Amino acid sequence: DAGVIQSPRHEVTEMGQEVTLRCKPISGHNSLFWYRQTMMRGLELLIYFNNNVPIDDSGMPEDRFSAKMPNASFSTLKIQPSEPRDSAVYFCASTIFGGIYGYTFGSGTRLTVV
Amino acid sequence: DAKTTQPPSMDCAEGRAANLPCNHSTISGNEYVYWYRQIHSQGPQYIIHGLKNNETNEMASLIITEDRKSSTLILPHATLRDTAVYYCIVHLSSNTGKLIFGQGTTLQVKP
Numbered sequence A: 001d002a003g004v005i006q007s008p009r010h011e012v013t014e015m016g017q018e019v020t021l022r023c024k025p026i027s028g029h030n031s032l033f034w035y036r037q038t039m040m041r042g043l044e045l046l047i048y049f050n051n052n053v054p055i056d057d058s059g060m061p062e063d064r065f066s067a068k069m070p071n072a073s074f075s076t077l078k079i080q081p082s083e084p085r086d087s088a089v090y091f092c093a094s095t096i097f098g099g100i101y102g103y104t105f106g107s108g109t110r111l112t113v114v
Numbered sequence B: 001d002a003k004t005t006q007p008p009s010m011d012c013a014e015g016r017a018a019n020l021p022c023n024h025s026t027i028s029g030n031e032y033v034y035w036y037r038q039i040h041s042q043g044p045q046y047i048i049h050g051l052k053n054n055e056t057n058e059m060a061s062l063i064i065t066e067d068r069k070s071s072t073l074i075l076p077h078a079t080l081r082d083t084a085v086y087y088c089i090v091h092l093s094s095n096t097g098k099l100i101f102g103q104g105t106t107l108q109v110k111p
Helices: none
Strands: A005-007 A010-013 A019-024 A031-038 A042-050 A053-056 A065-071 A074-079 A088-095 A109-113 B009-013 B018-023 B032-038 B045-050 B061-064 B070-075 B084-091 B105-110
Touching: A005 A088, A010 A019, A019 A088, A019 A109, A031 A074, A042 A065, A042 A074, A053 A065, A074 A088, B009 B018, B018 B032, B018 B084, B018 B105, B032 B061, B045 B061, B045 B070, B070 B084
Parallel strands: A010 A109, B009 B105
Antiparallel strands: A005 A019, A019 A074, A031 A042, A031 A088, A042 A053, A065 A074, A088 A109, B018 B070, B032 B045, B032 B084, B061 B070, B084 B105
16 A cells, blocks of 8 residues: 555645645545644644544634545645645544554645745 | 653664653543654654553554553664654544644654
């Protein structure tokens, strides 16, 4: 298995533009998580899905952020409109059985909003 | 999930054992201790986990005290590639489990 695949690896966009980050979890994993990492706040959980259903989105910073998981093999995190303070590394992770055997993280998307 | 306390940074000489401590005094009976690490610019990587018994795998050993209020991650022969931020996380695995990261310990392995 190629692991959790995120795209793009790097994204530079102008303030006000829409940004879409993509994630393909490991096949067979039934839980998917979106994290954001900044120097100031560390790793923050934004939202997670179980069996494609959003369970907890309390970490989503504001209405400009939205996430979807249309099927078991694909998820998106969208920011519209983007702002400079959204600049961060966004990680996607997947797991099975509640994470008892560990979570697998993708390589992340480094987002820069100018 | 219970809160953990880790030293912000540690140094270790290459080839020596690195012992990373973690306090989790409010851990409950069915919570596991997990360790992850994050090498610069990469996603976090699972290392090991345990409930109450000591555990060992190809990467590390995990020693959990009898009262489960603290644990130590041991990298037996640290290499320069082990330089990373190490996170100790107490986690209740369930069908809706979510992993919450603290600030971790930055381990610097020096030649």
